[in-house]
Amino acid sequence: MSLYREKEKLQNFLSDQHQDQLKTGLVPTMGALHEGHISLIHKAVSENDLVVVSIFVNPTQFNNADDLDKYPRTLEADLEKINAFNDKVIVYAPDANDVYDSNVAATNFDFDGLEFEMEGKHRAGHFDGVGTIVKKLFEIxxxxxxxxxxxxxxxxxxxxxxxxxxxxxVNVIGCPILREANGLAMSSRNERLSKEMRQNAAFIFKTLMKSKEVFGQESITATKDWVTNQFAENHDFELEYVEIADEHTLKPAIEKTKEQKYRAFIAVYTDGVRLIDNIALN
Structure with a gap:
């Protein structure tokens, strides 16, 4: 495993490897690596000649300064996990000035309205920050x-x-959610949960799984109301939103049709930590 802190040195290395003649995989992360990240790296290693894993907590996608400050940073432990892979894996762990050329600001994007749904409604500017950093990583x-x-x-x-x-x-590849033994979606933010709440947070996935059954029998509105009521009765959680949306457009679904694919999306707070999850409904 090789570690690069500066994009110029990383690009020189890739050029020396004749990258233009090889398949290169990129796994962008914000560190605090868990088995979900590791599964992405395994897939990338199996499908490419070289793999770059970026580790960078991107400030421009945080609309909450406290969330940015508390985001777990575990570079040494992350490098130990990556070191288990072969020499095909390269790590790019820059500081913000290296990525942003000393101008740490997000670019405004037009995502045809995708940016205004769900997370976009509750995290102003979040997807401008995501688009900015991913585009920069793709260009680097x-x-x-x-x-x-x-x-x-x-x-x-x-x-x-x-x-x-x-x-x-760039070919963008989506990979399945990995879950902890209790069903909680793996996330770096899980590290901020107490041991007790990490176990209790299984309630999120259990509710989503049950909502799939409800969705098969009830209307979209009734399904969302059912989920809302489940969280209203469990005082360990504060529901920020639950939405059922078209999988392609992410627009909120109103009425069910056989042709559409639907997905349920959820965001909740527990222990002061914001957790998200989603599940295909049909």
Whole structure:
């Protein structure tokens, strides 16, 4: 494993490897690596000649300064996990000035309205920050393939839209959500939960799974109301939103049709930590 802190040195290394003749995979992360990240790296290693794992807590996608300050940073432990892979894996762990050329600010993007749904409604400017950093990483690394987890399903769709609109030659690959033994979606933020709440947070996935059954029998509105009531009765959690949306457009669904694919999205607070999850409904 090689570690690069500066994009110029990383690009020189990739050039020396004749990157233009190889398939390069990119796994963008904000560190605090868990098995979900590791599964992305495994997939990237199996499908590419070289793999770059970026570790960078991107300040421009945080609308909450306290959330940015508390985001776990565990670079040494992350490098130990990555070191288990072969020499195909390279780590890019820059500081903000290296990525942003000393101008740490987000670019405004038009994602055809995807940015205004769900997470976009509750995290102003979040997807401008996501689009900015991912575009910069794509331009620095020039990957053939880039890998993202479906836990952040809206983010995945946003990135696909950005690639299509900017015509960047990158194949964006979504990978299934990995879950802890109790069903909680793996997330770096889970590290901030107490042991007790990490176990109790299984309630999120259990409710989503049950909502799939409700959705099969009830209307969209009735399904959302059912989920809302479940969280209203459990005082360990504060429900920020639950939405049932078209999987492609991410627009809130009103009435069910056989042709559409639906997905339930949820964001909740527990222990002062914001957790998100989603599940395909049909």
């Amino acid at each position: 690394v020039k990957p053939t393939n880039a890998y993202f987890g479906e836990k952040d399903f809206q983010q995945l769709q946003i990135i696909k839209k950005m690639v299509a609109k900017t015509q960047l030659p």
